[in-house]
Amino acid sequence: xxxxxxxxxxxxxxxxxxxxxxxxxxxxxxxxxxxxxxxxxxxxxxxxxxxxxxxxxxxxxxxxxxxxxxxxxxxxxxxxxxxxxxxxxxxxxxxxxxxxxxxxxxxxxxxxxxxxxxxxxxxxxxxxxxxxxxxxxxxxxxxxxxxxxxxxxxxxxxxxxxxxxxxxxxxxxxxxxxxxxxxxxxxxxxxxxxxxxxxxxxxxxxxxxxxxxxxxxxxxxxxxxxxxxxxxxxxxxxxxxxxxxxxxxxxxxxxxxxxxxxxx
Ligand code: 13P
Numbered sequence: 407x408x409x410x411x412x413x414x415x416x417x418x419x420x421x422x423x424x425x426x427x428x429x430x431x432x433x434x435x436x437x438x439x440x441x442x443x444x445x446x447x448x449x450x451x452x453x454x455x456x457x458x459x460x461x462x463x464x465x466x467x468x469x470x471x472x473x474x475x476x477x478x479x480x481x482x483x484x485x486x487x488x489x490x491x492x493x494x495x496x497x498x499x500x501x502x503x504x505x506x507x508x509x510x511x512x513x514x515x516x517x518x519x520x521x522x523x524x525x526x527x528x529x530x531x532x533x534x535x536x537x538x539x540x541x542x543x544x545x546x547x548x549x550x551x552x553x554x555x556x557x558x559x560x561x562x563x564x565x566x567x568x569x570x571x572x573x574x575x576x577x578x579x580x581x582x583x584x585x586x587x588x589x590x591x592x593x594x595x596x597x598x599x600x601x602x603x604x605x606x607x608x609x610x611x612x613x614x615x616x617x618x619x620x621x622x623x624x625x626x627x628x629x630x631x632x633x634x635x636x637x638x639x640x641x642x643x644x645x646x647x648x649x650x651x652x653x654x655x656x657x658x659x660x661x662x663x664x665x666x667x668x669x670x
Contacts, residue, residue: 408443409639409670410567410625410646411663412468412529413653414498415448425452429460431656435663436464441670442663443646445496446653450484457493468496468529471504474516486517490524497521498648500531500554502573511553519557522565529625529648530554532594533571543572544593551597560602560615567623568594569648575628576650582628587642591624598622632661636669 413432419425425448436444447468448456457467469489473480476487486497499521500514514530521528532550534543551568558566570590575582602615626638627648635647647666652658 407623407645408441409666410443410445410623411653411666412445412447412496412498412569412625412646412648413659414468414470414501414627414648414650415446415654416470416503416650417449418654422452422455425449425456426459428654428656428659429456432653432659432663433460433462433465435660437462439663439667441667444663447496447498450489450492453489453494454492466495467493468498469494470498471501471509472497472517474513474520486520486524486526490526494526496527496529496567498531498569499528500550502531502533502535502571502576505531506573511550512556514550514554515556518554518566522558522562527565527567529567529569531569531571531627531648533573533628535573537572537574547590547593548597551594552601555598555601560604561618563598563602563615564618564621564623567625568598569625569627570594570644571627571648578629581630581634581638582626584638584641587626587638587644591643594624595620595622630662631658632665635662636665639666640669 445466445468447470472486472489473483476485499517518528532547534546537543598619599616602619623645625646625648626644630647630649631652652662
């Protein structure tokens with residue numbers, strides 16, 4: 407499976423002109439990165455236009471946030487069904503910056519369920535705000551995973567991507583250590599295996615739930631750049647990255663994709 411790099415532009419860049427330029431640069435860099443799959447998550451305002459101008463096959467698009475409801479009185483929001491119609495194949499769900507604004511665990515579960523029903527791949531973000539000595543952060547991640555996967559059939563767990571983004575590593579100078587990520591990846595898989603068995607044994611014509619739980623792709627996010635990404639990929643037990651700042655500047659994103667393609 408190819409290493410997946412998701413470019414979360416957040417609320418950047420300021421103009422449509424700059425968005426086109428950044429997209430062109432990422433497109434070129436992605437074309438040169440045979441071992442990577444690249445997904446671009448622009449502000450929702452730019453998604454449809456970028457999608458329509460793009461005729462290649464190497465890149466896919468994600469929405470950064472979308473509601474599960476199909477319509478309604480939600481001023482300023484967009485829905486998953488509108489995002490699908492605009493051409494996205496992925497949806498970021500429960501990013502820490504949305505959770506900080508009040509998004510609940512239940513809402514993330516509904517969004518994952520709706521995304522799957524639309525055949526959009528959810529990228530469920532989980533991660534604790536801080537690390538205390540009592541290891542409570544594992545509990546936080548377990549709770550977020552349980553809620554996020556609440557509507558997922560145990561034989562379909564693999565259709566969801568999990569992005570582990572510890573809040574304390576987002577927007578900082580340095581990323582988490584790869585060996586700590588490795589430990590967290592093991593914990594995430596174990597939690598998903600437990601979830602996969604919650605309904606007891608499945609009919610034999612269904613995929614083995616434990617196997618699908620073990621096959622869920624895990625991404626890391628938080629201060630990733632071309633310097634720290636290769637070691638994280640080779641030692642962190644992950645299958646890709648959710649990238650903020652380094653994906654918002656052409657030169658940095660080019661350097662990141664080049665560095666990752668060399669080790670992927
Ligand atoms: P940075 O890469 O800027 O730390 O952001 C991480 C992030 O939140 C990606 O979703």
